[in-house]
Amino acid sequence: xxxxxxxxxxxxxxxxxxxxxxxxxxxxxxxxxxxxxxxxxxxxxxxxxxxxxxxxxxxxxxxxxxxxxxxxxxxxxxxxxxxxxxxxxxxxxxxxxxxxxxxxxxxxxxxxxxxxx
Amino acid sequence: xxxxxxxxxxxxxxxxxxxxxxxxxxxxxxxxxxxxxxxxxxxxxxxxxxxxxxxxxxxxxxxxxxxxxxxxxxxxxxxxxxxxxxxxxxxxxxxxxxxxxxxxxxxxxxxxxxxxxxxxxxxxxxxxxxxxxxxxxxxxxxxxxxxxxxxxxxxxxxxxxxxxxxxxxxxxxxxxxxxxxxxxxxxxx
Amino acid sequence: xxxxxxxxxxxxxxxxxxxxxxxxxxxxxxxxxxxxxxxxxxxxxxxxxxxxxxxxxxxxxxxxxxxxxxxxxxxxxxxxxxxxxxxxxxxxxxxxxxxxxxxxxxxxxxxxxxxxxxxxxxxxxxxxxxxxxxxxxxxxxxxxxxxxxxxxxxxxxxxxxxxxxxxxxxxxxxxxxxxxxxxxxxxxxxxxxxxxxxxxxxxxxxxxxxxxxxxxxxxxxxxxxxxxxxxxxxxxxxxxxxxxxxxxxxxxxxxxxxxxxxxxxxxxxxxxxxxxxxxxxxxxxxxxxxxxxxxxxxxxxxxxxxxxxxxxxxxxxxxxxxxxxxxxxxxxxxxxxxxxxxxxxxxxxxxxxxxxxxxxxxxxxxxxxxxxxxxxxxxxxxxxxxxxxxxxxxxxxxxxxxxxxxxxxxxxxxxxxxxxxxxxxxxxxxxxxxxxxxxxxxxxxxxxxxxxxxxxxxxxxxxxxxxxxxxxxxxxxxxxxxxxxxxxxxxxxxxxxxx
Numbered sequence: 001x002x003x004x005x006x007x008x009x010x011x012x013x014x015x016x017x018x019x020x021x022x023x024x025x026x027x028x029x030x031x032x033x034x035x036x037x038x039x040x041x042x043x044x045x046x047x048x049x050x051x052x053x054x055x056x057x058x059x060x061x062x063x064x065x066x067x068x069x070x071x072x073x074x075x076x077x078x079x080x081x082x083x084x085x086x087x088x089x090x091x092x093x094x095x096x097x098x099x100x101x102x103x104x105x106x107x108x109x110x111x112x113x114x115x116x117x
Numbered sequence: 118x119x120x121x122x123x124x125x126x127x128x129x130x131x132x133x134x135x136x137x138x139x140x141x142x143x144x145x146x147x148x149x150x151x152x153x154x155x156x157x158x159x160x161x162x163x164x165x166x167x168x169x170x171x172x173x174x175x176x177x178x179x180x181x182x183x184x185x186x187x188x189x190x191x192x193x194x195x196x197x198x199x200x201x202x203x204x205x206x207x208x209x210x211x212x213x214x215x216x217x218x219x220x221x222x223x224x225x226x227x228x229x230x231x232x233x234x235x236x237x238x239x240x241x242x243x244x245x246x247x248x249x250x251x252x253x254x255x256x257x258x259x260x261x262x263x264x265x266x267x268x269x270x271x272x273x274x275x276x277x278x279x280x281x282x283x284x285x286x287x288x289x290x291x292x293x294x295x296x297x298x299x300x301x302x303x304x305x306x
Numbered sequence: 307x308x309x310x311x312x313x314x315x316x317x318x319x320x321x322x323x324x325x326x327x328x329x330x331x332x333x334x335x336x337x338x339x340x341x342x343x344x345x346x347x348x349x350x351x352x353x354x355x356x357x358x359x360x361x362x363x364x365x366x367x368x369x370x371x372x373x374x375x376x377x378x379x380x381x382x383x384x385x386x387x388x389x390x391x392x393x394x395x396x397x398x399x400x401x402x403x404x405x406x407x408x409x410x411x412x413x414x415x416x417x418x419x420x421x422x423x424x425x426x427x428x429x430x431x432x433x434x435x436x437x438x439x440x441x442x443x444x445x446x447x448x449x450x451x452x453x454x455x456x457x458x459x460x461x462x463x464x465x466x467x468x469x470x471x472x473x474x475x476x477x478x479x480x481x482x483x484x485x486x487x488x489x490x491x492x493x494x495x496x497x498x499x500x501x502x503x504x505x506x507x508x509x510x511x512x513x514x515x516x517x518x519x520x521x522x523x524x525x526x527x528x529x530x531x532x533x534x535x536x537x538x539x540x541x542x543x544x545x546x547x548x549x550x551x552x553x554x555x556x557x558x559x560x561x562x563x564x565x566x567x568x569x570x571x572x573x574x575x576x577x578x579x580x581x582x583x584x585x586x587x588x589x590x591x592x593x594x595x596x597x598x599x600x601x602x603x604x605x606x607x608x609x610x611x612x613x614x615x616x617x618x619x620x621x622x623x624x625x626x627x628x629x630x631x632x633x634x635x636x637x638x639x640x641x642x643x644x645x646x647x648x649x650x651x652x653x654x655x656x657x658x659x660x661x662x663x664x665x666x667x668x669x670x671x672x673x674x675x676x677x678x679x680x681x682x683x684x685x686x687x688x689x690x691x692x693x694x695x696x697x698x699x700x701x702x703x704x705x706x707x708x709x710x711x712x713x714x715x716x717x718x719x720x721x722x723x724x725x726x727x728x729x730x731x732x733x734x735x736x737x738x739x740x741x742x743x744x745x746x747x748x749x750x751x752x753x754x755x756x757x758x759x760x761x762x763x764x765x766x767x768x769x770x771x772x773x774x775x776x777x778x779x780x781x782x783x784x785x786x787x788x789x790x791x792x793x794x795x796x797x798x799x800x801x802x803x804x805x
Binding site for chain 3: 244247248251252276277278279280281284285287288290291292294295298299301
């Protein structure tokens with residue numbers, strides 16, 4: 001058994017487990033719907049309107065920030081692996097990399113982009 | 118390096134019975150590849166043909182996850198994680214956010230139609246057929262895991278691609294500035 | 307990499323540092339004083355232009371050097387000087403275009419410099435990865451700048467359209483790059499070109515050809531060559547005028563520079579294939595651009611179609627490259643003509659767009675509303691006339707010399723039909739340029755006189771128009787330089803490779 005084989009088996013078992021459980025429960029459970037049961041939350045807030053409302057643009061801005069710093073963080077991983085063998089050169093490279101993004105972050109902060117009013 | 122433990126075991130096993138192991142790896146790898154290919158292509162078709170743009174975005178997420186699977190089939194676990202984190206985790210969410218931002222258009226089914234539909238159809242399938250035909254002439258690369266892949270990637274990134282690496286940082290800076298000045302609510306000009 | 311090798315990155319480091327510095331200044335400059343950031347930027351750009359010239363004259367300076375996919379040579383330096391000139395003029399155009407208390411200004415000047423940085427990297431890139439990254443660096447800030455006027459729905463539309471077209475362009479480019487990589491197994495252009503030269507059979511690899519065609523499509527989108535030109539008039543019409551001035555020149559020059567490096571210096575084995583392609587592209591681009599321009603009423607749209615036609619003339623230069631003789635690029639009229647015409651296009655187009663910027667700040671957007679401009683403001687009308695005549699290619703001006711070289715190159719490569727078509731097109735273009743002139747000079751309209759442009763605008767217009775006149779009369783200033791520039795291009799691969 002090699003790695004790919006393990007992954008395939010896991011994938012197959014995972015999918016079959018979910019489908020199988022749904023199938024089993026559909027055999028076992030009673031089916032008696034009523035208005036209370038079909039409500040979105042059986043107890044708690046009454047939902048109003050539709051789930052598809054227009055979002056505020058701030059969510060988008062923060063999502064963009066998230067993507068950018070996510071990408072930045074991912075570049076740290078291969079860097080960290082080779083840092084020991086490359087030494088100061090790699091360190092300086094990453095400093096420059098981080099410095100540029102740091103300037104961007106400070107700029108957005110100074111301009112009030114991180115405020116959630 | 119834990120990721121590579123299993124792959125390294127494969128190498129050890131290969132020393133015992135190289136031929137049999139190769140066949141087995143090839144088989145299971147192709148099963149994985151073709152099932153992922155079917156997933157990606159069907160998701161991609163759904164993205165193109167679905168009228169509801171939100172649903173199309175969800176299928177795009179599926180296609181991204183399929184690509185992450187392809188990286189696993191190529192034994193590049195780091196890129197698989199990157200693909201899952203950045204594309205499925207962040208970019209797909211960003212796209213869905215973007216759809217939710219646009220005013221009410223998502224409620225209606227998209228009524229637009231493309232006058233060049235058939236030309237596009239013929240052209241894209243023509244190119245696809247051409248590529249499938251010509252890719253058969255390419256020599257296949259090794260399907261076996263490269264040792265210390267992440268280390269080699271890091272070395273390439275820090276040495277051969279040192280300049281592109283710094284350019285990426287500047288590009289991220291520009292993207293951040295651009296997104297910020299576009300989404301800023303204050304009227305500036 | 308030793309510290310001394312950093313010298314080949316001086317232009318990029320300088321522009322990047324200036325951009326960051328402007329951002330930092332933006333934090334500390336109080337509202338209402340932000341114009342000074344623009345002036346500071348313009349002065350620093352001038353300093354850089356002088357500095358890079360000194361750099362080129364320094365005999366210790368490596369004439370051509372490369373570091374892992376980044377090339378520094380005189381060719382790149384020539385283009386970098388052009389980009390600095392464009393960003394200098396665009397900055398001066400912008401300074402008084404925005405409102406005094408405008409808060410986004412600091413960011414705006416920094417974004418201009420980031421586009422310039424992208425252009426710098428693009429003409430220096432010798433690696434497909436580098437090429438793609440710099441292509442994006444050049445495009446992303448421009449999407450934002452097109453949509454800078456948020457209350458103006460046309461500006462938003464322009465930004466959106468440019469972004470969508472840009473996304474398609476990037477997708478085409480990436481797909482082309484992936485196919486080229488699949489066919490050659492390398493992203494390094496030198497390795498790839500050496501492979502092409504040594505093994506001629508690579509040249510007829512269908513995957514490679516498809517990849518190259520897709521990349522060429524992406525380039526054609528950026529330079530707005532027919533049939534990839536439809537976006538240009540719409541984007542130009544909506545975007546703020548100084549942004550259009552910048553957008554219409556810098557990215558186009560950068561992509562032409564990249565194409566020169568890629569197709570002309572690199573892909574000699576594929577030469578018969580692309581010469582025909584470029585001839586057809588050039589013919590369509592010139593003709594469609596000029597014929598459509600005849601019917602335009604909006605000034606920016608007129609200049610957009612005129613810009614498309616100008617790119618068509620430059621493509622004539624690409625078509626008229628003859629098979630390459632070793633170490634004799636000086637015999638290549640096509641190369642020199644392209645390099646010269648880029649400078650001509652820069653001065654003429656920027657002068658015209660500078661005046662459009664000034665006019666649009668006073669609410670004049672259409673050809674019709676130019677009536678009586680010669681009386682309201684004779685100086686502006688005269689400068690506009692000069693820039694339009696240069697675009698049309700009328701003798702003492704720089705546009706004429708540029709066209710002369712281009713058509714001469716076409717004739718010397720026996721592309722008589724293309725040269726003839728170019729001349730016919732120039733005559734057609736005279737119609738719409740002179741229509742503007744007639745409206746300015748011979749159609750009277752009573753009205754208040756328009757105030758003289760601000761100091762920064764005066765300086766910018768003066769530089770552009772003096773460029774048109776002086777280089778038109780002494781073209782050897784540029785041709786002499788472009789000869790030097792081309793010499794190292796013949797020695798592919800680059801002679802001095804740093805490790």
